[in-house]
Amino acid sequence: MFCISLIFVLNIKVAGIDSGVIVNIFGNVVNESGKTNGMSAEKILGYIQSGIAIAIFFVSLFISLFTVSGVFPDLLKKGSIDLIISKPHSRYSIFAQRYSGALITTAFVIFYILIFSWVVLSMKFDIWNLRFLYSGVIVLFFFYNIFSIMTLLSMLLKNGVISLLLTYFMVFILSPIIAAIDRFAALEDSFYSPLVSFLNFCLPKISETVVGISDFVMDKDISLYIFSGPILTGTIALIVSVYIFKRSDF
Amino acid sequence: MYAIESRALTKHYSGGSIKALTGFDLELEKGMIFSLLGPNGAGKTTFIKLLLSIIKPTSGQGYILGNDIKDPSARERTGYLSENHRLPGYLNAEQFLYYYGRMSGVPGYDLRKKIPELLKKVKLDDKKKLKLKKYSKGMLQRLGTAHALINDPEIIFLDEPTDGIDPIGRIEIREVLLELKDQGKTIFINSHLLSEVERLSDQIAILKDGKMIKKGKTSDFLQSTGKYRLTVASGAERKLFSILNEKKIVFSEKNNFAEADISNSMLLNEVIDLIRHKNIEILGIEELRSTLEDFFIKIIR
Numbered sequence: 001m002f003c004i005s006l007i008f009v010l011n012i013k014v015a016g017i018d019s020g021v022i023v024n025i026f027g028n029v030v031n032e033s034g035k036t037n038g039m040s041a042e043k044i045l046g047y048i049q050s051g052i053a054i055a056i057f058f059v060s061l062f063i064s065l066f067t068v069s070g071v072f073p074d075l076l077k078k079g080s081i082d083l084i085i086s087k088p089h090s091r092y093s094i095f096a097q098r099y100s101g102a103l104i105t106t107a108f109v110i111f112y113i114l115i116f117s118w119v120v121l122s123m124k125f126d127i128w129n130l131r132f133l134y135s136g137v138i139v140l141f142f143f144y145n146i147f148s149i150m151t152l153l154s155m156l157l158k159n160g161v162i163s164l165l166l167t168y169f170m171v172f173i174l175s176p177i178i179a180a181i182d183r184f185a186a187l188e189d190s191f192y193s194p195l196v197s198f199l200n201f202c203l204p205k206i207s208e209t210v211v212g213i214s215d216f217v218m219d220k221d222i223s224l225y226i227f228s229g230p231i232l233t234g235t236i237a238l239i240v241s242v243y244i245f246k247r248s249d250f
Numbered sequence: 251m252y253a254i255e256s257r258a259l260t261k262h263y264s265g266g267s268i269k270a271l272t273g274f275d276l277e278l279e280k281g282m283i284f285s286l287l288g289p290n291g292a293g294k295t296t297f298i299k300l301l302l303s304i305i306k307p308t309s310g311q312g313y314i315l316g317n318d319i320k321d322p323s324a325r326e327r328t329g330y331l332s333e334n335h336r337l338p339g340y341l342n343a344e345q346f347l348y349y350y351g352r353m354s355g356v357p358g359y360d361l362r363k364k365i366p367e368l369l370k371k372v373k374l375d376d377k378k379k380l381k382l383k384k385y386s387k388g389m390l391q392r393l394g395t396a397h398a399l400i401n402d403p404e405i406i407f408l409d410e411p412t413d414g415i416d417p418i419g420r421i422e423i424r425e426v427l428l429e430l431k432d433q434g435k436t437i438f439i440n441s442h443l444l445s446e447v448e449r450l451s452d453q454i455a456i457l458k459d460g461k462m463i464k465k466g467k468t469s470d471f472l473q474s475t476g477k478y479r480l481t482v483a484s485g486a487e488r489k490l491f492s493i494l495n496e497k498k499i500v501f502s503e504k505n506n507f508a509e510a511d512i513s514n515s516m517l518l519n520e521v522i523d524l525i526r527h528k529n530i531e532i533l534g535i536e537e538l539r540s541t542l543e544d545f546f547i548k549i550i551r
Contacts, residue, residue, distance in 0.1 A: 079336030083397070086302040086330040086407075087353045088322045249305035 043218075045125045049132040050214040052117050057139045057213055060110045064143060065150065065167060068102035072151050072241075073160035081250040091246050099151065099238075106143050110136045132217050138209065141227060145204050145234030146171055152237040155244045175203045201229040251316040253405050253436040254278040254301065259310035261296050261460075266308075270296040271460045273310070278453070280404070283427065283437045285447040287542075288457035289550055294440040295333055296460075298407050302330055314405060326355065329398035333409040333440070335390070339383030343374055343393055346382060347400055354401035361400070368396040371426060387414035395423060405436045412443055424450060448472070448542040456549055464549060471545045477538040478518060481507035483531035493524045509538065 075081060075098060084094060114136045122128045146167060153163035182200040208226040215222045259274040271293040278284050286294045299305045301312050301319055317324035337346060344365055351361040369375040372392040377385070385393065391414050398406050411427075412420045420443075427437055427450060441447050447454065448468065455465035464471075482490045484506045494501045494510055497520065501510035512518045518535075525532060 077336055079332060079334045080338075082299070082302075082304050082330070082332040083335060083337075083350065084353070085304050086325060086328070086332075087350070088324075088326040088355060089353070090322045093322075247306070250299075 041125055042127055042129075045121060045127050045129060046218040049117075049121060049129060050135075050217040052121075053114070053132060053135040053139070053213050053217050054210055056110060056113055056136075057142070057210065060106065060113075060139060061143060061146065061171070064102075064106040064109060065146060065164060068105065068147065069150065069154075069164035069167075070160045071098050071102045072154040073158055073163065076154070076158050076250070078250070085250060092242065095242055095245050099147075102147060103140075103144065106147075107136075107140055110139050110143075129217070129219075131219060135213050135217050138213055138216060138227075141231065142204060142209055145230040148234035148238040148241070149204075151241045152244075155241045171204055171206055175206050178203055179205055179207060202233040204230040204233075252277050252313070253280040253282075253315060254284075254438065255313040255316075256297075256301070257311045259297070259300055259312050260308045261293075261300055261305060262308045269460045271300065271457075274460075274462060276455070276462075276465075278436065278438070280436050281431070281434045282452040283431055283439065283450050284453045284455070285439045285441060285451040286455050286457060287441070287444065287447060287546060292457040293460040294457055295409055297457075298330070298409055298438070298440060302328065302407065327401075327404040329401060329403035329406040331391075331394045331398040331406075331408045331411055333413070335394050337382045337385075337390055337393065337397075339381060342381055343369060343378045343396075346393065347397060350397055351400040356401050364400065364402075368399055371399075372396045373422060388416060388419050391415050392419065392423070395426065399430070403435070405438065406430065407438045409440045410442065411439060412441065412446055420446065444542045444546055454542070456546065458550060468542075471542050472539050473545075475538045475540055476511060476513050477509055478512050479507055479509050479534070479536040479538055480521070480525075480532070481534040481536075482525065483533060486530045489528055489530050490525065493521060493528070497521060497524070506533075 075084065075094075085091070089097075114133060118129075118133050121132075149170065150163050150167040153166055154160065157163055157166075178196060178199045182196050205226050208223075212222045212226050254276060255278070256274050256276045260272050261270045262268065262272075263270060274293070274297060286297065288294050296305065300307050301314060302325060303319055303322075312319040314324040315327060341349065347365045347368065348358075348361050351364070352358065356364070366375065366378075369378050372395055374389060374392055374396070377389065382390065382393070391411070395408070395411060398408065408427075412423055415423060424446065427439075430437060439447065439451065448471075451468045453466065454468050454471055456463050480490060487503075487506050487508075490508055491501070491503060494508060497517070499510050499512060499517070499521070501508045510521075512521065522532070522535070
């Protein structure tokens with residue numbers, strides 16, 4: 001439905017003229033290259049694509065977390081886990097199947113929309129910006145970090161709803177607050193300053209990631225710092241989750 | 251090679267303060283029905299969970315068909331019905347059996363043939379399209395039994411298999427189990443229903459506080475009490491009682507029968523001769539044997 005409506009909603013017309021291109025969105029001419037100092041078609045496409053990539057980032061993150069929040073708590077429920085563990089599979093394999101299943105589902109949601117919008121926009125503009133397509137990997141990496149943390153919470157709390165709410169809180173509330181405190185050095189002289197910096201390094205950085213996605217789509221350089229901490233946190237959370245699952249009695 | 255073998259299998263929790271199972275040794279031959287009895291918390295479910303690696307042993311070893319229980323391949327030829335299983339309510343019986351059958355390594359084309367047979371066996375073939383959330387407890391238990399058989403296992407672990415099932419359903423489950431035994435399967439049962447266990451089992455073990463306190467053939471648990479119930483025609487009771495008094499036999503009086511302590515068959519024959527000599531009609535002579543329930547209560551208390 002999203003993809004079909006995208007064709008109509010975008011309603012973009014890109015026409016070539018002698019001295020440049022005319023870009024018409026929703027019936028309004030937003031660019032007449034050669035006549036004004038307007039943006040190039042690449043730049044307009046970049047803005048549209050980064051807007052879509054950011055929307056996909058938020059929507060897929062929110063929906064995917066909600067959808068996969070039950071993957072591990074449901075598995076760990078008494079009476080359910082017995083049936084699965086009694087099958088001839090190692091615990092590593094059971095964990096990997098569940099985890100990768102959630103990741104693949106999310107990847108499908110992200111790339112399904114991304115590929116379709118990329119094809120429509122690229123055909124309209126006749127500019128094939130692969131970076132827009134690759135931005136899905138950033139979204140997926142971000143999801144990997146968050147999902148790993150949510151998996152750890154699920155392993156510890158064995159409750160899908162509480163794990164989901166804590167994850168939402170961490171991503172959408174705590175992370176921006178910590179980032180703001182750290183950025184404005186509000187606790188510069190405080191005893192807590194190193195802790196805030198450490199948390200800011202570890203926690204998924206939602207605002208920086210949004211900027212990073214936009215910059216990446218617009219062909220600008222992005223800092224790997226925004227990913228290194230969260231990837232480390234996500235990987236540690238994943239390893240601890242596997243360890244708990246491997247060692248637990250059910 | 252034993253079907254099931256455990257050597258000093260132990261499971262303690264909280265650093266040893268809770269002893270769920272201690273030094274459990276068992277060697278179980280193939281092709282028999284074995285029942286593990288014990289009060290709640292005795293360690294029956296713990297033992298099955300240890301064998302299936304659902305929980306990890308504190309110490310000791312376990313083997314299923316010669317394979318170490320730590321190795322997932324040990325579970326390839328096992329089926330399991332857990333005590334409080336939670337089946338996914340959004341699936342129907344066919345989908346559930348297909349999903350778990352695939353997890354057990356059964357190819358899809360085999361399952362398409364096997365699932366209808368199993369559903370017929372547990373009398374759920376007319377409910378195969380119904381979502382599991384609409385199943386009654388008894389239906390779920392029967393489906394759980396079908397699930398335990400989906401991979402044609404050599405060893406079947408059943409934890410309270412007749413729990414929540416009505417008497418007719420119990421008889422049907424019993425028939426299924428006896429049929430499986432005839433096919434050479436080994437069946438391991440945990441149950442509280444001692445009369446069921448008594449009817450089905452070849453061997454029994456009793457657990458108390460995580461330790462095995464007795465193991466043996468079912469017949470070892472059903473010993474003679476040394477008592478006979480002598481039933482005579484109505485109106486002849488007085489004559490029967492006087493014969494027993496005459497022979498100095500201790501007995502308890504009932505309506506038209508007596509339960510008498512007759513320790514040997516010679517004495518029994520003498521009593522029968524006397525009864526017949528006095529032209530008393532004998533309606534029945536029954537040797538009184540202790541039931542498994544009697545034995546269980548005596549040993550547990």
